[in-house]
Amino acid sequence: MGYMAFVLLAVILLILLTYLRSTLRQATAGFFILLVLGLWTARYPAPVTLTLLGFALLTALVLNLPWLRKWLISRPLFNQAKRIMPRISKTEQEALDAGTLWWDQEIWSGAPEWNKLFAYPETKLTAEEQAFLDGPVEELCSMLNDWQITHKDLDLPPNVWECIKKNLFFGIIIPKEYGGLGFSATAHSEIIVKIASRSIPAAVTIMVPNSLGPAELLMHYGTEEQRAYYLPRLATGEEIPCFGLTGPEAGSDAGSIPDRGVICTGEYQGAEVLGIRLNWHKRYITLGPIATLIGLAFQLSDPDHLLRDQTELGITFALIPRTTPGIEIGSRHFPLNSPFQNGPNKGHDVFIPLDMVIGNRAGLGKGWSMLMEALAAGRGISLPALSTGAGKLASRATGAYAMARRQFNQPIARFEGVEEALTRIAGNTYIMDATRLLTVHGIDNGERPAVITAIAKYHLTELMRSVANDAMDVHGGAGICLGPRNLFGRMYQAAPLGITVEGANILTRSFIIFNQSLLRCHPFLRREIDSITQQDPARFDEALFQHLGFLLSNFSRSLVHGLTGGVLIRPTHGSRVVQGYLRQITRLSAAFALLGDLSLLVLGADLKRREKLTARLSDTIGHLFLTIAVIKHFTNQQEPEEDRPLLHWACRKNLYLAEESLWSFVHNFPLPPLAGLLRLTLFPLGRRLRYPSDRLGHQVAALITAPTKARDRLTLGVFVPAYAEEGTETLSKLDCYLPLMVHCEQAEEKIRMALKQGLLAQSDPLARVAEAEAQGLISAEEAGNLRRLEQLHQQIITVDDFSNLTGEEAL
Numbered sequence: 001m002g003y004m005a006f007v008l009l010a011v012i013l014l015i016l017l018t019y020l021r022s023t024l025r026q027a028t029a030g031f032f033i034l035l036v037l038g039l040w041t042a043r044y045p046a047p048v049t050l051t052l053l054g055f056a057l058l059t060a061l062v063l064n065l066p067w068l069r070k071w072l073i074s075r076p077l078f079n080q081a082k083r084i085m086p087r088i089s090k091t092e093q094e095a096l097d098a099g100t101l102w103w104d105q106e107i108w109s110g111a112p113e114w115n116k117l118f119a120y121p122e123t124k125l126t127a128e129e130q131a132f133l134d135g136p137v138e139e140l141c142s143m144l145n146d147w148q149i150t151h152k153d154l155d156l157p158p159n160v161w162e163c164i165k166k167n168l169f170f171g172i173i174i175p176k177e178y179g180g181l182g183f184s185a186t187a188h189s190e191i192i193v194k195i196a197s198r199s200i201p202a203a204v205t206i207m208v209p210n211s212l213g214p215a216e217l218l219m220h221y222g223t224e225e226q227r228a229y230y231l232p233r234l235a236t237g238e239e240i241p242c243f244g245l246t247g248p249e250a251g252s253d254a255g256s257i258p259d260r261g262v263i264c265t266g267e268y269q270g271a272e273v274l275g276i277r278l279n280w281h282k283r284y285i286t287l288g289p290i291a292t293l294i295g296l297a298f299q300l301s302d303p304d305h306l307l308r309d310q311t312e313l314g315i316t317f318a319l320i321p322r323t324t325p326g327i328e329i330g331s332r333h334f335p336l337n338s339p340f341q342n343g344p345n346k347g348h349d350v351f352i353p354l355d356m357v358i359g360n361r362a363g364l365g366k367g368w369s370m371l372m373e374a375l376a377a378g379r380g381i382s383l384p385a386l387s388t389g390a391g392k393l394a395s396r397a398t399g400a401y402a403m404a405r406r407q408f409n410q411p412i413a414r415f416e417g418v419e420e421a422l423t424r425i426a427g428n429t430y431i432m433d434a435t436r437l438l439t440v441h442g443i444d445n446g447e448r449p450a451v452i453t454a455i456a457k458y459h460l461t462e463l464m465r466s467v468a469n470d471a472m473d474v475h476g477g478a479g480i481c482l483g484p485r486n487l488f489g490r491m492y493q494a495a496p497l498g499i500t501v502e503g504a505n506i507l508t509r510s511f512i513i514f515n516q517s518l519l520r521c522h523p524f525l526r527r528e529i530d531s532i533t534q535q536d537p538a539r540f541d542e543a544l545f546q547h548l549g550f551l552l553s554n555f556s557r558s559l560v561h562g563l564t565g566g567v568l569i570r571p572t573h574g575s576r577v578v579q580g581y582l583r584q585i586t587r588l589s590a591a592f593a594l595l596g597d598l599s600l601l602v603l604g605a606d607l608k609r610r611e612k613l614t615a616r617l618s619d620t621i622g623h624l625f626l627t628i629a630v631i632k633h634f635t636n637q638q639e640p641e642e643d644r645p646l647l648h649w650a651c652r653k654n655l656y657l658a659e660e661s662l663w664s665f666v667h668n669f670p671l672p673p674l675a676g677l678l679r680l681t682l683f684p685l686g687r688r689l690r691y692p693s694d695r696l697g698h699q700v701a702a703l704i705t706a707p708t709k710a711r712d713r714l715t716l717g718v719f720v721p722a723y724a725e726e727g728t729e730t731l732s733k734l735d736c737y738l739p740l741m742v743h744c745e746q747a748e749e750k751i752r753m754a755l756k757q758g759l760l761a762q763s764d765p766l767a768r769v770a771e772a773e774a775q776g777l778i779s780a781e782e783a784g785n786l787r788r789l790e791q792l793h794q795q796i797i798t799v800d801d802f803s804n805l806t807g808e809e810a811l
């Protein structure tokens, strides 16, 4: 065997063995056999043969004898790593320890196991939950008048507050034994979807007590006494809670709150007790202005060591009654014309007894880990539901509006430019719905997946912004001029709210998602770090060599998949319709894991500062998860034939963007030679995936511009108000318009033909219908339907105007 042939065979063997993820022993045996064969056929002089064999044997021994390997390789690396490893702060550590690993870990494995996806249970609503949606939620939605709330009252009206309290809307997550509804995360999400499709301020008001707040924290960390006292009062709205973390100096960097509590003795209800003296300044606190119970986060210290030897105990949460002396509360912020209650509050030398701390003494200094745990699940429920509710409303209303609104003698939906926006509205809503559902099903199955919920929060609030933009564009002036008939103005204004709260999106995208996933989901990194901090070189050695194998295997897989486009990947599960997408997810997962690993290797601790790079990797893992959710959603819905365009559009868009972010990552990788090698490995034949075609986009838009079953499935959960002839409920009119329009198609065609033949002289639509009826061109029933259609059309295109703009009635 010639030298070149030998090298070539060795490379192929290396790729094959690492592709198949063979063990170190199997790989050593494989190379030995190849070497022996090579030397035998090459017939080198004996000394050369013996030297090469000796060298190979030595390498094999070093790699396969653990004590020798540790001594020569891993121990020096262990010592070096110990010296350079950056210290992980307490708050970082608590963030890393919070929650569970889920599909983020599967993506990081480079080879997701699809049987897990298809076997994953879907939560069905119980009869009681469904009855709640059909009863109290419908009732509440029909009471909500968003224009009245956002323009005139700047608050929810008293009857709405009463309905919220009476029906336990503030106790959705509170268990039944404490007087709440005890609903699943899925039911919670459905409730928010429906209310958000009606009124964002109402949805936010109901969301907050049910997400990151006192109830959630009490359920997990409160003492039994605290739970028994507060949870029933919170469920009925007797206590209105708020949760105060953010302040003027601490927004995104919430761990740095300057608000202070000092352990001391003081007077409480006439007695001298051990407690905490507090000073704080918070802002942006939802429900703050009307809260009766303030959930407060502060830094706690014990300078006189009255409780512990430590001086700084860390972030702590307490539940403080509003009536406690020293609290200044009640003024309001005005968040983008969504007048849910939100405002600042301050405390000056407020003294509270220790039992106001959540968890009492056991909760001292535990606030950050409580928050991270609560965030790990909570972030995946409310904001994704709010965003999806808005998306569903946009899909249902905008598709119909684009058929009702005519310009240049045609429904505007017929123009490709408008169709493009309609496609994005429908396709993105499908992605939002799928992601929301998979995430809440995970939470219902006991997951608290910190990275996945951050992905859901980030992507769905961004998709809501995109859908709101598109809906506004299609509605033109009718979207811009506010009033009771306007469906999207307030939703468009509210889009940045979800983007900013619960981890503002720039930070979530460019820092949190990838960095957390790297440390939490990488199959070996955490074990390496733990072995260093725990001074365990044996564990380090094992993790290090498994890590190297993992890196090499992702390299081989990326190269082979790059060359073959992933055709060698054979998913064992999933129908033929989705298998191509599963293949691409596997291909891109291996590439993602490789780049994640290499970026850490090359940039080390500096990676934390390279946010443009980590943002791209966060986009990749995010879009891959979104694709997974879409496939699962399509499968859960029994793969409806009619929904295939939505499936294909959503998968192709997400996979295209996942590949795009890898592509631009490689092009911006700071080490040009390595960047070149990575380009050749991941994209040996260039980029593989395309954005969904115009033809597919046309099929998607067609689903929401006609009264199809796919449209009903896509917008399931939207609140559709009852039709009233004189009313201003635009959605109810749009909902009547679309089926009638289909029903009138034949009659309209007859009129068009008659016009072409010059049989009709009238230009006014109603007069023309009368003329056609009089001439017997259409029947009386057809004429009646056409008149009704025209009447609906006029109602739909009506835009509110006012005698003055200070909140008077619409003219």
Ligand SMILES: Cc1cc2nc3c(=O)[nH]c(=O)nc-3n(C[C@H](O)[C@H](O)[C@H](O)COP(=O)(O)OP(=O)(O)OC[C@H]3O[C@@H](n4cnc5c(N)ncnc54)[C@H](O)[C@@H]3O)c2cc1C
Pocket: 243, 244, 245, 246, 250, 251, 252, 253, 283, 284, 285, 286, 287, 335, 342, 497, 500, 501, 502, 503, 504, 505, 506, 507, 508, 510, 511, 611
């Ligand atoms: C309507 C509303 C309701 C709210 N409700 C509550 C509540 O009930 N309780 C509560 O405690 N808080 C609440 N908040 C506060 C909310 O959580 C904060 O607004 C949020 O954490 C961001 O803080 P900030 O507004 O001070 O922005 P800043 O921290 O000033 O951030 C500004 C921008 O910089 C970006 N940024 C900051 N650091 C980084 C970084 N390292 N890398 C990349 N980008 C970065 C952010 O992503 C953001 O885009 C609410 C806010 C609003 C607007």
